[in-house]
Amino acid sequence: MNSDAAISCPPDVLDGSRALRLACETLDIEADALRAMSQRLDGAFSAVVQRILQLSGRVVVMGMGKSGHVGRKVAATLASTGTPAFFVHPAEASHGDLGMVTAGDLVLALSNSGETDELTGVLPAIKRQGIPLVAMTGGLQSTLAKHADWVLDTRVEREACPLNLAPTASTTAQLAMGDALAVALLDARGFGAEDFARSHPGGALGRRLLTHVRDVMRSGKDLPRVQPEASCVDLMREMSAKGLGCSAIVDAAGTLQGIFTDGDLRRCVEAGVDLRARSAADVMHPRPRTIAADMLAVAAARLMEEYGITSVLVVDAQQHLQGVVHIRDLMRAKVI
Structure with missing residues (x-):
């Protein structure tokens, strides 16, 4: 060799x-x-x-x-x-x-x-x-x-x-x-970071900085909502039909009054509340976490993480309900 x-x-x-x-x-x-x-x-x-x-x-x-x-x-x-x-x-x-x-x-x-x-x-x-x-x-x-x-x-x-x-x-x-x-x-x-995101729209940073709440929120017929006088039975039906584990409570003008979630339901059952005799107004949480449609979707993710919730309601400046963002929507859009 x-x-x-x-x-x-x-x-x-x-x-x-x-x-x-x-x-x-x-x-x-x-x-x-x-x-x-x-x-x-x-x-x-x-x-x-x-x-x-x-x-x-x-x-x-x-x-x-x-x-x-x-x-x-x-x-x-x-x-x-x-x-x-x-x-x-x-x-x-x-x-x-x-x-x-x-x-x-x-x-x-x-x-x-x-x-x-x-x-x-x-x-x-x-x-x-x-x-x-x-x-x-x-x-x-x-x-x-x-x-x-x-x-x-x-x-x-x-x-x-x-x-x-x-x-x-x-x-x-x-x-x-x-x-x-x-x-x-x-x-x-x-x-800045937003300039960087514009030249990287397919990347994780681009999705986080270019995706707004309006881009991922559910609205129209996909938005779970009932009026305050609705019975708890109707409230449960609306939650089941929309499959988000929550429903907004709005008045006749569409102004947000509160929210009812699966967590609220569990707490009512544990407390022995007779839901058949209650209306949506009786059981709703009157101060839900909300966000504006023009905010970045990542801000909705931060709200969910901070308060341990899975949905955030979207409202305008007059508190009129516009939509809802669920954690699954953010995951689907790869914001989180």
């Missing part, structure tokens, strides 16, 4: 302690690289943030190989936090995709060495168009750095790879610098 084959053959038994030691060393090396990069941050970073805020176009991110993979993530993070951005592959850019870059855009180019051929090959065209160029590189004297209007220094003392070859600490530095840009930009834009 030749030596190359012997090297590529995996060991029969993993040296767990060695693997753990290398893992810890990797994390330490990358953490040290980030701390050193943090100490080197200067006015160039602030200038880049300011220039991006002034853009009428988008941030166009470029990078090859591992830097390209990081670049795609940086572009996605910027776009999801309020800064329009997209990724263009440098090799494709020289074959027509450079047409995606237009006046008003800014190019953010990632390369650890700053000498990546596919990237340096499109730099003259970018400069001819007058497109601002930001270099994210460890090669401060590289071709990329010399063409750039601003340089974000992401150099590292060494890679975490034991051979000091595989991009590890350097790509971590690029990723962290991209996150730093995104955070600084979202703060400067006043980008």
Whole structure:
């Protein structure tokens, strides 16, 4: 067997302690690289943030190989936090995709060495168009750095790879610098949780911050309600028919008077109350928890959790009953 084959053959038994030691060393090396990069941050970073805020176009991110993979993530993070951005592959850019870059855009180019051929090959065209160029590189004297209007220094003392070859600490530095840009930009834009939710409508946060009570409440014929003079028998029938374990009590004008729940029924039975001789007004709870239709559905969830209830009645400013939200409705809408 030749030596190359012997090297590529995996060991029969993993040296767990060695693997753990290398893992810890990797994390330490990358953490040290980030701390050193943090100490080197200067006015160039602030200038880049300011220039991006002034853009009428988008941030166009470029990078090859591992830097390209990081670049795609940086572009996605910027776009999801309020800064329009997209990724263009440098090799494709020289074959027509450079047409995606237009006046008003800014190019953010990632390369650890700053000498990546596919990237340096499109730099003259970018400069001819007058497109601002930001270099994210460890090669401060590289071709990329010399063409750039601003340089974000992401150099590292060494890679975490034991051979000091595989991009590890350097790509971590690029990723962290991209996150730093995104955070600084979202703060400067006043980008809040609701803005984030609008760009993530399919996510849990989007559902929580974009779903209102009116979107999940039951109304019309699905809303359990009786008038105060209704008998308890009629009250029970309404509760059974609507299947929510409760019924609202409203007057002839639709104004909320109270609520009766399965819990109230149990308490009446335990107390020996003769329900056949009582009306809905006699047994109702006169101060139910309510919420407005334009409130976020998550607020209804908080009410249910705080008071240990499973339904919240929806009313308008005049206390007219508009609907009811049950815990199952919130679960179905994935608000909780």
